[in-house]
Amino acid sequence: MSSSRMRGRAATIAALAGATVLLAAVPAFAHVTVTPNSAAQGSYSTVAFKVPNEEDSASTTKVEVNLPTDHPVASVSIQPVPGWTAQVTKSKLATPLKSDDGTIDEAVTKITWSGGKIAPGQFQQFPVSFGPLPATTDALVFKTLQTYDNGDIVRWIDVPKEGEAEPQHPAPTLKLTAAAASDGASATPSVTATPAADAKSGGSSAGTQAASSDTSDGTARALGVAGIVVGAIGIGYGVFAGRRRNPSA
Template sequence: MRSIASRRLAAAALLAGSVVLACAVPAFAHVTVQPGTAAQGDYTAVAFRVPDESDTASTTKLEVNLPTDHPVASVATQPLPGWTAATEKTKLTTPLKTDDGDEITEAVTKITWTADAGTKIAPGQFQEFKISLGPLPTDTDKLVFKALQTYDDGSVVRWIEDAKQGQPEPQHPAPVLTLTKAAADGTADAAPAKTTAQAAPAPTAPTAASSSDSAARTLAVVGIVVGVAGAALGAYGLRRRS
């Protein structure tokens, strides 16, 4: 009897742990923008973090669409060994004006990264595709980048769904860059911001912070699983004493 009860408790603990992990892992597997926030009117550098979610296929192409309703005047890609980046421009209905009074009539609205021969994002791996852009719009609180991820077996995952406040997260949410209000005196938006974008297209601090956050969440999941297993063993001990 004790052996049967022990096996049942162990099975219950494993099942509970599996459910917790199954619910937690998808949150780490989305295509995201890192870091996820930037100041309105600023120049910044971000990375599109792309994990390979397939068990058998590898990622060979990423297409990112920049919002046409809030175009950005300056967009540049950072070279990535093994990948070729191509940008597409669209003529703007309303030209953008620069600080010098010039007008910009075209803006980058799509970036496509294609893997060279022998390059891929294999199952269980991820890659970051980095760009600099600015000045960021001041009339919206977010930029939504709809993305398409192509695998070498021909399948395509469309990261284009809008996440709405108060509703469950969609299965394939589009990457979002949240825009915050600039400093009241405006000193954080001028030359220093441009220098940062030009000198360091891929800031390491936000990426490290994001990695720390992911590690913390992973440790939390492990803690939950250990807690469930401990509770199961405790219940078995009480049953054995009885």
């Protein structure tokens, strides 16, 4: 086999391998996701559901996000999206939530956006504020349905599992991390002198300041004298050196 034919085959194999990698990577960019993908437990956070259009000849016309009922969120607020209408569905909770405002027996379980369009090659973000986020789980899974104007419905409901390959239609997942410990307890308070403390010390603070001032003055005088001595030595050395070069002087 000629070297040119071998190079041609190598180029073909490389091109196929590159195409395979690209095809494998494309679906990862087309998933419905939640951004940011993590938040602290017990916090109030604003996230956005990012919905891309995966079809070439159809537009997305409805997005339905289902909130988990096993770990409900007490408060949900929606940011208006131009061109879209949001509908919030509340349901009775099997286990009521206890909050600072009392017991909550119902919570938002579904948000549906409709009326707008996500054209092919485009995406739309739907911001939502949640809080306080549950402190009894490390993730919230939002099973989502994406409806197109040609009747297709993509169900983003597969729950990703650690250690396994990503499913074909993973549900948007918000990871919950442990809340950061407060730094206030570890901070060392600053100590300041009060007039009462100065009075009890019998003016020792003022005496210390005076001693410090005297020490500074003494140091300044010593440095001044040393400078004069060094200058005199330099002048004497210059005169002596001049006489050696000119003995008649």
